Each structure stands twice: as structure tokens, then as C-alpha cells.
Amino acid sequence: MAREKLIEMARENLGYVKAGTTQLRPDVLRVPAHHYFEADRFELEVERIFMRMPLMLAFSCELREPGSYKSMVAAGVPLFIVRGRDGAARAFLNSCAHRGAQVVPEGNGKARRFTCPYHAWSYDEKGALVGILDEDEFGEIDRGCHGLTPLPLSERAGFIWVGLRADCPVDFDVFLAGYDEALAHFGFEGWHLVSRREVAGPNWKIAYDGYLDLYHLPILHKDTFGPDFPNKAIYTPWGPHQRVSGPNPLLLDLEKKSEEEWPTEHLIGGVWTVFPHVSIATFNAGGAGVLVSQLFPGKEAGSSITVQNYLMAEEPDEAGREEAEKRVDLLEYVVREEDYATGLRQQQALRAGGRKEVLFGRNEGGGQRFHRWLDRLLATDDEDVNDALGAGDPLAD
Ligand code: FES
Ligand SMILES: [Fe+2]
Known part of the structure; x- marks a missing residue:
């Protein structure tokens, strides 16, 4: 992907920073609560999403x-x-x-x-x-x-995508929609895998919703990441994949320079989600490291496993490795004790019934888009799956 797309995203972000506004969808989206716990739905998701998407x-x-x-x-x-x-x-x-x-x-x-x-x-x-x-x-x-x-x-782009069926009906180019070219700006093929953890969690969509959600950051994570995180999100889709970033006032400094001088590392922040199950979280502080979380459905609707991988651009020395492990300890704690503990209780409450729907606000366009993609792909047979993937943003339907 040309650098122009990164510049374009930074410009959009700057627009929101200056206006003090954020990206909003026209409406609130309602998702049936049973999507999160019903066995039939879960089996269909495994068959049509995990067994079919790279x-x-x-x-x-x-x-x-x-x-x-x-x-x-x-x-x-x-x-x-x-x-x-x-x-x-x-x-x-x-x-x-x-x-x-x-x-x-x-x-x-x-x-x-x-x-x-x-x-x-x-x-x-x-x-x-x-x-x-x-x-x-x-x-x-x-x-x-x-x-x-x-x-x-x-x-x-330094990642390996695999289809779980030998007769995978999905065309990888159609599926990736150029997202791999955007990810190539990180240069991950030269990075180093420094730490790996596994965290058990709730239904995979409850978990994944959280990776697309900046709205909760200063609330649920007030004791760890701190309350100063922006809770506003700007989403950029490539097919079903989405980059999420908060309005970033640091980008204001870039405006003093010509676009050619805007450093790539300032243009690729935020969270890059890879449909249907990966989140790449970048961090401004603490050296060039990213947390790549790979989420897998568990044996039944109410469980999932997340593999947390910490990657660094430079191979750390002994001290750097210790520091990285401490950072990953915190990230594991945040996900296990804050995100997934909340998610497991949320799941218990949803399963208890009485609530027909859950809501994704106008400010939660990422979650809206994710659920609309699922609905579209779950309704699509193998022979039409590439057409469905290439049919554009479901939020525009
Ligand atoms: S099952 Fe592998 S050698 Fe027999
Ligand atoms: Fe979170």
C-alpha cells in the first residue's frame, strides 16, 4: 500500500483532533444477545468463519x-x-x-x-x-x-496466513483487500518474538469486541493503563479488517513539516485488527514493541483462548528482555483480570436471559462493522464467499 493511505488516515485523524469530534455512525446497531451464547450460532461461526477465512x-x-x-x-x-x-x-x-x-x-x-x-x-x-x-x-x-x-x-508482511480447509474456498487476495500492504509498513519480517502467553477467555466475540473498543479504555482500565486514555475511536476498514486509532494530538506536530517528512512510525499507531481473530496493538512508550493477540474459539460458545505474542523490532538484550517481560506481565494482567474477567461476567449475565439485544453505539463503528461482516459471511455459501468478501463495506448497505 502506498504511503498516501497512511497520510490520508493521519489527515482524517487530525481533522477530528482539531474539531474536537470523532467518527460517528448514523445509528446505533442492535445485535441479538443469543449470538454470544447459542450453540448453533457458535458452530456456524466455526464452520463459516474460522474453518473458511485464512x-x-x-x-x-x-x-x-x-x-x-x-x-x-x-x-x-x-x-x-x-x-x-x-x-x-x-x-x-x-x-x-x-x-x-x-x-x-x-x-x-x-x-x-x-x-x-x-x-x-x-x-x-x-x-x-x-x-x-x-x-x-x-x-x-x-x-x-x-x-x-x-x-x-x-x-x-511478516505474517503467515493459513486456511484450515484443504479446499479453502477463499481467495487470499480478496480476503486481505490490500491490508497486508498496509501492515508491511511495520517490517515485521525482521522483528523478534520476545514473549508468548495464553489467556483463557469468554465467547470469542465478547473478547474480540473488546479489541475494537476504545470506548471502555479509561473506565475498565482506570487502575492500570490509567484514566487518561482517549475513549474515542476512528476506524479505517480494508475489507473485513480494521485499523483503530484514537484522535491523536501528537499528530499536530507533523503539520509543521512537509508530508514526505512525516515519520512512518507516527503514522502506524493504534490497533490493527485482522479479521476474524487478531489484534496488533502498538504502544507509544517503551521502545518498538507490539502485542499481537490471536484469538481462537474454545470447545463451546462460552470459551476462547487468546495467544498473546510480544514482538520487538530489535532483539532485546538481557535487561531489555526483563523489561519486556514486565510489560507483558501487565498486558496479560489487564486482559485476564480486567477485559476477560468482565467478559466472563457479561457472558453469564447474557446467558441468564432477559436481555434480547446488546448495543453498539454510533461511536462504536468498529464493533458495528465486525458484526455486520459476521452476519454477511455466515449467510453466504462457499461458492459466493469471494463475492461476499469483495462486496464492500457492509455498513454502507
Ligand atoms: S499412524 Fe502414523 S505411523 Fe501409524
Ligand atoms: Fe480492554
Whole structure:
């Protein structure tokens, strides 16, 4: 994406700063309360959103070396991603061609071959079956047809997106809508993964609503982030993805300079959400670090798991690492004890019934857009999903 779009966003932000106003939708949006707890709805979301949309599952920087891999379970699907000796990253269902066992243990590592722990069949980095124990006795099978099942993958802007279905119907270009070009301004491929945590939370949408929500910041987080946070939000969409930023008075200083001199790091602040499950939070203070939260639905509607990843532009030394861990301790505390603790109680109250709807205000355009995208995609069959993704902002409907 051209830098012009970043400049354009900064100009829009400045407009609100000077006017002392913020972005407002024409109306309040009402979302049925049962969307947050009904089992049928949850199953449809897993099937039509998580199983169908490309998910941002790994960072280029955690799979730098040939043979480095990451094995995980995403939305119930065991898979692994591996960097080949040719430099390409590939993803596979983590299921052996013999009787389906999981071949690669969960976690990050490095290997030349992947050997199944059940009967030692082995696979190479391209998923080819390269070893069958006691092959003469096993009987004849065509090795070429018994490799690991590849999953669609695209590596862009330092992130690795994977589709959880081998027959993923979504065109990654249509889905990303140029957002990867915007994210490329961070240069994440050269960054470092410094810390990783896992936090259990409420229904994934209750959790995700919070990442799009600046309205709550000075209230819910008054004892941690402090009450001075702006609670106003400006949203910029690229397809279903949205960047969120508060009106930023620091941008006023930029106006003294020509646009070419506006430093990129001043133009990329705020929270960059990646539909349907990632938030990239930038911080002004404390060195160049971002918190990338990857949210996954749990086993049922009322649970989710968030993986918090702290990435830094420069590899920290010992002292820098300690400082970063302290920062992540705070971020984990805020999410666990403030956001998700509130979310779990909210969920309990919603499930108890009596409330038909929840509200997203005119000032909460991000949440409005997120729920409208969900409604649109949940109503769309596979054959029409790319048209639905390319059909423009649902808030304009
Ligand atoms: S299930 Fe993998 S070798 Fe048998
Ligand atoms: Fe929050």
C-alpha cells in the first residue's frame, strides 16, 4: 500500500483532533444477545468463519531457519507450518497417512524430517512420505498419494496466513483487500518474538469486541493503563479488517513539516485488527514493541483462548528482555483480570436471559462493522464467499 493511505488516515485523524469530534455512525446497531451464547450460532461461526477465512497463525520471524516449524491446534484443527530449504513456508494437516495420528508435537522446533510417534512413518518438509517402517511387510501403497495434506498458505508482511480447509474456498487476495500492504509498513519480517502467553477467555466475540473498543479504555482500565486514555475511536476498514486509532494530538506536530517528512512510525499507531481473530496493538512508550493477540474459539460458545505474542523490532538484550517481560506481565494482567474477567461476567449475565439485544453505539463503528461482516459471511455459501468478501463495506448497505 502506498504511503498516501497512511497520510490520508493521519489527515482524517487530525481533522477530528482539531474539531474536537470523532467518527460517528448514523445509528446505533442492535445485535441479538443469543449470538454470544447459542450453540448453533457458535458452530456456524466455526464452520463459516474460522474453518473458511485464512487465519493469521504464525510470524515469519518464528520460522526463520529452514526446517523450523510450528505445530498447533487452531479451532480444533491440528496443523503444522514448516519453512522449507527453498525458503517457502508450507502448512499441513497434522495427521499421518497411515492411521491419522498427529505427527508433530505441539510447539515450535526444528527438524529435517517428521516422524510419526505411532509407527514411525516419516515425512519431509514438503509433506512427502519418505519412510515406511517394514515396508516389505506392510504391503504396497503409492507413496506419492500418501503424503501429508497441504493447507493453503500465504506469507505476507511478516505474517503467515493459513486456511484450515484443504479446499479453502477463499481467495487470499480478496480476503486481505490490500491490508497486508498496509501492515508491511511495520517490517515485521525482521522483528523478534520476545514473549508468548495464553489467556483463557469468554465467547470469542465478547473478547474480540473488546479489541475494537476504545470506548471502555479509561473506565475498565482506570487502575492500570490509567484514566487518561482517549475513549474515542476512528476506524479505517480494508475489507473485513480494521485499523483503530484514537484522535491523536501528537499528530499536530507533523503539520509543521512537509508530508514526505512525516515519520512512518507516527503514522502506524493504534490497533490493527485482522479479521476474524487478531489484534496488533502498538504502544507509544517503551521502545518498538507490539502485542499481537490471536484469538481462537474454545470447545463451546462460552470459551476462547487468546495467544498473546510480544514482538520487538530489535532483539532485546538481557535487561531489555526483563523489561519486556514486565510489560507483558501487565498486558496479560489487564486482559485476564480486567477485559476477560468482565467478559466472563457479561457472558453469564447474557446467558441468564432477559436481555434480547446488546448495543453498539454510533461511536462504536468498529464493533458495528465486525458484526455486520459476521452476519454477511455466515449467510453466504462457499461458492459466493469471494463475492461476499469483495462486496464492500457492509455498513454502507
Ligand atoms: S499412524 Fe502414523 S505411523 Fe501409524
Ligand atoms: Fe480492554
